[in-house]
Amino acid sequence: MKYAIETFDLIKKYGDFLAVDKLNLKVKDKSIFGFLGPNGAGKTTTIKMLTCLIQPSSGTAKVSEYDIVEDPNEVRQKIGMVPQLVSLYGDLTARENAELCADYYGLPKDLKEERIDELMELVDIKYAQNKLVRQLSGGQKQKVSVVASLVHQPEILFLDEPTIGLDPTTKSVLWDLIQELNHEGRTIILCSHDMYEVDMLCDHVGIIDKGLLAAYDTPQGLKDDILENQDKKTGLNISQIMRDLEENSNVNNISSFQKLKGSMIESEKANAREISVKIDNMCAPIMEELEKLPFIFEIAPTKSGRISIKIVNSADAVTAVLNTIIKCQGSISSISTKDPSLEDVFMKVTTKHEVEGE
Ligand code: ATP
Numbered sequence: 001m002k003y004a005i006e007t008f009d010l011i012k013k014y015g016d017f018l019a020v021d022k023l024n025l026k027v028k029d030k031s032i033f034g035f036l037g038p039n040g041a042g043k044t045t046t047i048k049m050l051t052c053l054i055q056p057s058s059g060t061a062k063v064s065e066y067d068i069v070e071d072p073n074e075v076r077q078k079i080g081m082v083p084q085l086v087s088l089y090g091d092l093t094a095r096e097n098a099e100l101c102a103d104y105y106g107l108p109k110d111l112k113e114e115r116i117d118e119l120m121e122l123v124d125i126k127y128a129q130n131k132l133v134r135q136l137s138g139g140q141k142q143k144v145s146v147v148a149s150l151v152h153q154p155e156i157l158f159l160d161e162p163t164i165g166l167d168p169t170t171k172s173v174l175w176d177l178i179q180e181l182n183h184e185g186r187t188i189i190l191c192s193h194d195m196y197e198v199d200m201l202c203d204h205v206g207i208i209d210k211g212l213l214a215a216y217d218t219p220q221g222l223k224d225d226i227l228e229n230q231d232k233k234t235g236l237n238i239s240q241i242m243r244d245l246e247e248n249s250n251v252n253n254i255s256s257f258q259k260l261k262g263s264m265i266e267s268e269k270a271n272a273r274e275i276s277v278k279i280d281n282m283c284a285p286i287m288e289e290l291e292k293l294p295f296i297f298e299i300a301p302t303k304s305g306r307i308s309i310k311i312v313n314s315a316d317a318v319t320a321v322l323n324t325i326i327k328c329q330g331s332i333s334s335i336s337t338k339d340p341s342l343e344d345v346f347m348k349v350t351t352k353h354e355v356e357g358e
Contacts, residue, residue, distance in 0.1 A: 002029040004156050004187035005050060009059035012045050019045045021211035022059065027204070032178065032188040034202035034219070036195075038350050040210040043191045044084060047158050050059040050189075064155050077105070080154035082145050082162050084191075090134030094125060094144040097133055098151055105152035112151070124344060137325050139170045142190065156187045163197060175201060195342040205342070207349050215349045222345040227315070238316035241294060242323070272297050273313040278306045278334040279325060286328045292326060306334075323330075 005027040012020040020042045027033040037043050048054045050063055051262075053073040060069045064078040088097045095116060102112040120126035125143040133141060142162065149157065159178070162195050163171045178201055182188055198205060199219045207215040207222075215222060279286060282305075290299055295312040302308050311317045318337065325332055 003027060003062070003240065004029045004031070005033075005061060005063050005189070007046075007050075007059070007061040010046070010049060010056055010061055011058045012042070012049060012054070013057040018211050020049070020056075020208075023208070023211070025206055025213060025214055025216070027187060027189065030182070030185050030187055031203040032181055032182050032190060032201050034187055034198035034205040035191045035208065036193075036205060036346060037200060037208035037214075039076060041208045041350075043208060044160060046208070047081075047160055047189070047191060050075075051079055051158055052076055067277060077152070078155045080152065080156070082142070082149045082157045082160065084160040084164075088133045088141060088144060088148065089218055091132060093130050093132055094136065094140075094147075095120075095129040095319035097144055098148045099150040102151045107152060115151050115153070122180075123147060123173060141164060141165045142174075143170070146174070150181070154186070155188065157181060158189045158191075161193065162190070162193045163192070163194060171197075199342045207346060209350045212316060215345070219342055222349075223340045223342065226340040226345055226348055238295060238312070238314060238320050242320050245294075246290065268295075268312045269312040272310045273318070273337065274308065274310055275318055275321065275335060275337045276302065276306045276308045277321075277325065277332055280331040280333050282307065282330070286330045289324050289328050290321065293320065296321070 004025050005025065007023050007025045010020055010025075011018070023042075023046060025046075035043050035046070045054070049056050050061055050068060052068055052075050056069065060067055063067070063075045066074040066078065082140040089100070092100065098116045098119070099112060102116065107115070117126070120129055120263065123143040123146055125140060128136060128140055133144060134157050136144065142165075146162070161245075162178075163174050166174065175197065178188055178190070188201075190198065190202060202219060204214055205215075205217065205219050205222060217225065282301075287299070287307075290296060290307075290309070293311075295314075295317045296309055297312075298308075298310040309321060311321060317320055322332065322335070
């Protein structure tokens with residue numbers, strides 16, 4: 001498989017402080033890679049090394065198959081960068097800034113003008129091309145920055161929080177642009193704290209924490225991992241509980257389950273999972289059967305005619321609830337579960353890492 005980026009034990013120290021710690025990361029060619037991490041985790045430092053703005057303390061990386069230490073000039077030809085803080089010349093116009101970038105890459109005049117026109121139209125900033133950058137709004141500056149970074153048609157584009165502070169419409173224009181650039185065959189490295197943005201755009205995600213790679217997978221893979229871990233984590237054997245409950249249901253002896261509810265389950269409450277079910281023929285017997293289930297913490301009808309159920313966080317518990325409703329001849333017309341989001345993954349991974357690092 002071809003990788004756009006491959007790092008090899010990449011380390012950056014500032015004095016004694018280890019900002020990036022033996023990072024080994026692979027970014028697939030022509031993919032959109034989300035690079036996440038808490039504030040101060042080492043994302044910008046990594047990006048600065050990969051874009052040859054700073055040198056690694058040790059280790060190295062290949063960017064578009066060129067070594068960042070040995071061939072920085074070749075790397076610079078292959079990459080474009082939209083930095084966290086827009087770095088444009090305030091006393092030059094939007095167009096002059098883009099032209100300066102094109103000149104840096106040695107683009108012939110005709111090609112330079114053609115590309116700048118094309119890109120300015122694409123991000124909708126041509127109307128402001130003759131304004132001084134210092135007179136532009138934050139979003140307008142960001143668009144000029146994107147034009148300047150793309151003028152030499154880089155293979156790999158680094159975007160460090162490109163949509164921060166942008167209004168929803170401008171954000172959406174940039175998201176479309178990122179996807180379009182990717183469809184054209186460019187690899188995109190996206191640093192962002194916007195989990196919706198990352199989830200929607202990225203093929204793969206790496207989460208860095210305290211300079212170390214704490215997680216790497218597809219967004220869905222990371223979310224599935226949390227679900228699987230949660231399912232494994234519960235100390236309850238839901239299938240056994242259901243069997244016991246069935247055996248005891250004739251004599252209505254549920255005291256042992258109530259005891260279970262009061263003690264063992266207490267530890268599971270913090271990780272409770274919520275599901276909401278719409279039962280068309282909802283009636284008292286269904287509710288009574290559900291209330292018997294010892295792994296349910298809360299059950300309540302909602303204003304919209306659904307029932308909201310808080311249960312032990314396990315797929316088996318969800319199945320048991322649904323089986324109970326079906327056994328009572330309940331007709332389920334809709335189910336929704338609050339499955340983990342990328343934000344949950346982020347918090348879990350970075351918190352876990354903190355505990356491990358103690
Ligand atoms: P954020 O999400 O807040 O932008 P980040 O993940 O990009 O954070 P970095 O900017 O890479 O984080 O910083 C990583 C660590 O390195 C931080 O603790 C920061 O204080 C430190 N650091 C960054 N640049 C320098 C520098 N020039 N000198 C000393 N320490 C630095």
